[in-house]
Amino acid sequence: MVEYISIGSTRNRQFYGIVRSSSLGNELLGRLGFLRFNAGNSNISVLCQIISVDRRNTVHEDGSFGPVIAARGSIPYLSSIGDYEEAIAKPIAQQVNGSAAPLRANPPSGSQIVSLDDNSLMSEEEQKNPQIIFNSFAPVSESYLRYPGSLVGEAINVPIICKSFNPADDNGWGEARHAIFLGRSGSGKTHAAKIMLALYLLSTRTMGAFIPDGKGDFIRPSGRDLNLRNFLEANGRNVQVIHIEDLRLENTDQLQELLSIENFQRLVAPSIAPDKWRLLLELTLEKFTDEDEKLIVEGDKAISQEKFLEKFNDSLEFVYAETGKKLDVRIEKLKKSQEDNLTKITSLWNRVLKRFTEGEKLIDIVDHVLIEGKIYFLNIDSYNTSVNVFILGTLYKRFRSRALNLYKSRQKYANAIVYVDEANRFIPQSPKDEKQKELQEKLIDGIKTTRQYGLAWWLADQRPSAISKDAFTQMGTFFFGKGMTAVADQTNMESVLGKDGCNVYSYVATMGGSPFVASGQFIGVGSSESVAVPMQFFKDWQTLADQNNETLDACIQAGTTNNNS
Incomplete structure (x- = not known):
């Protein structure tokens, strides 16, 4: 046990004191400690x-x-x-005679704040250790706690609260809980997300997850990275891996968007103005759309390249004011251009239409996650492809609408996580065009509403200021890694951690390794959600399993010792 601070006074529910000479020169900022004193017949621990x-x-x-x-x-x-050294300490949890109590401590001068291995808090009969004492200050029982890592500079693990997101579960959160992982490239945010996903998906085995992977972090991790799929499967959770090329789209507006992204116009009608092209495309595709706005791909009315071009050319008369010979000349000129580009048209058309005739339907994947609690990894190869971003955005929107529909139509709740990496592509602070704005607005609405139906959104990005503030403020738990240096990012961080928490972050960010400052609903440290906890995530699955199994009834299997085997 190390004595950190001798308290001199209490003001505004904060303890002011002098750092003990034995701790002088040691960086105490952000550290946690215990304060113990007697008040009448009560034994108070803070x-x-x-x-x-x-x-x-x-x-x-x-x-x-x-x-x-x-x-x-x-x-x-x-x-x-x-x-x-003068120091200020903030109480974050209190016990009176071993039971949780409101934060009302007013210790006498000379009371000591000591390190977390304080033996005076332990009972020989109960054979408690410092970790169990620390866990006793969490707002929930140990059965809901898991360890993703340890306190920075301490041999004490950080407990997080793992509960079901299904509002119908008696011992769950009552609704889904959102989270966000922030940090520059190489800060360890994906590593942190993997560990949090693993703990939640193992703690609540009926929970589903949809995890897209555009960098190979989840599907093809390097030998030094955590292999989440292997770890989950070693612990009895099955993971479905699907490629974005094997997804099946259904709606006509999706075909219209893909044809625009692929610049189909340059092959079919290069001389037509963009506004007239959009109108012609709508008029043409109406002929191949059923009453549910789905593209007809089977039967006599099914779309084909030949039928599409025929209907497209026939629709010219509804767009241009020309008649007679002038219109005939325009149509013939257009047909000639199409004949010249026929090979390229056929290649592009077949590639695009394949997305509507083969593969697994989006709605099936969404239902497997929301209803059946399955885990999906989606291989999208890269976020730098407009088609991939469009399809992934379409999937995100489908999760939003389906979660609402399941509750409204069947009174059925979800219990799932949707992971959104590079969130600024889908929920940017400043959308680059109307289509991105429409996606942003729908996803923000989903983040605001779907938690009451049991669907959580976990975001990851390099900078908080790049993400819509409306989405950022809806997050319940925040993990700030290295790289929060821009003024705008500091402002966002301060809105969560406060000035004191930002001071803690500024110190932690200078350390080696991949430290984080965590705050929010998942953090089982104290009774307040606003504690800025400096932590470092476990480096491998073996350490995670060992630490969780030692003091918690976690029953986690590390699998192979090689993270990527």
Whole structure:
């Protein structure tokens, strides 16, 4: 046990004191510690966080010594040895006689805030260790706790709360909980997301998940990266892997968008103005659309390249005011251009139409996740392809609408996570065009509404300022990794952590490795959701399994020792 601070006063429910000489010079900012004192017949224990540490020397601060210091640089027997550190600690959880109590502690002066291995809090009869004592300050019982990592600089694990998102589950959260992982490239945010996904999907085995992968982090991890699929399967969860090329689209408006993305116009009607092209495309595709707005791909009315071009050319008369010979000349000219480009038209058409005739329907994947609790990894190869981003955005919108529909039509809740990597592509702060704005608005609406139906959205990105504020403020748990240096990012972070939490982050971000500052609903540290907890995620599955199984009834299997085998 190390004595950190001797308390001198309590103001605004914060403890002000002097850092003990044994801790002088050690960086205490952000550290957690225990305070224990007696009040009458009550034994009061308080879990605290040190939120401010300032070094002072009253002699050096005295202006009358200025000339001496200017000439000598230091004053013998008064410089250095006269230094002391002032500190402020914030209470984050309290117990009275071992039971949770409101934060009302007012300790006498001279009370000590000590390190988390304080033996005075342990009972020999109960054979408690520091981790179990620390867990006792969590707002839920240990059965709902899991460890994703440890406190920075401490041999104490950080407990997170894992509960069902299904509102119908008696012991669940009551609704889904959103989360966001932030940090520059290489900060470890994907590593952090994998661990959080693993713990949640193992803690609630009826929970489904949809996880797209555009970088190979989930489907083809390197030998040094965590293999989430292998880990989940080693623990009895099946993972379905599907390629984006094997998804089947259905709606006519999706074909219209894909043809536009693929610049089909340059082959079919290069001389037609964009507004007339869009109108012609709508008129043509109406002929191949059923009453449910789905593209007809089977039967006598099924779309084909030949039928499409015929209907497209026939629709010219509804777009142009020309009649007679002028119109005939325009049509013949267009047909000639199409004949010249026929090979390219056929190649592009077959590639696009294949997405509507083969593969697994989007609605089936969505239902497997929301209704059956299945886990899907979607291989999209790259986020830099407009077609992939469009299809993935379409899937995200389908999750939103389906979660609502299941509740409205069947009174059925979901229990699932949708993971959105590179969230700024789908929920940007500043959409680049109307289509991206429409997607952004629908996903923001989904984030705001689907949690009451049991569907959680977990986002990941490099910068919080790149994501819509309307989405950012809906998140329930935040993981801030390295890279939050821009003013706009600092502002977003301060809205979550406050100034004190940002001070903790500024210190933690200077450390080596991949530290995070975590805050929010999942963090089982204290009774407040606003605690800024400095943590580092476990490096491998073996450590995660060992630490969780040691003090929690987790029953987690590490699988193979090689993360990627």
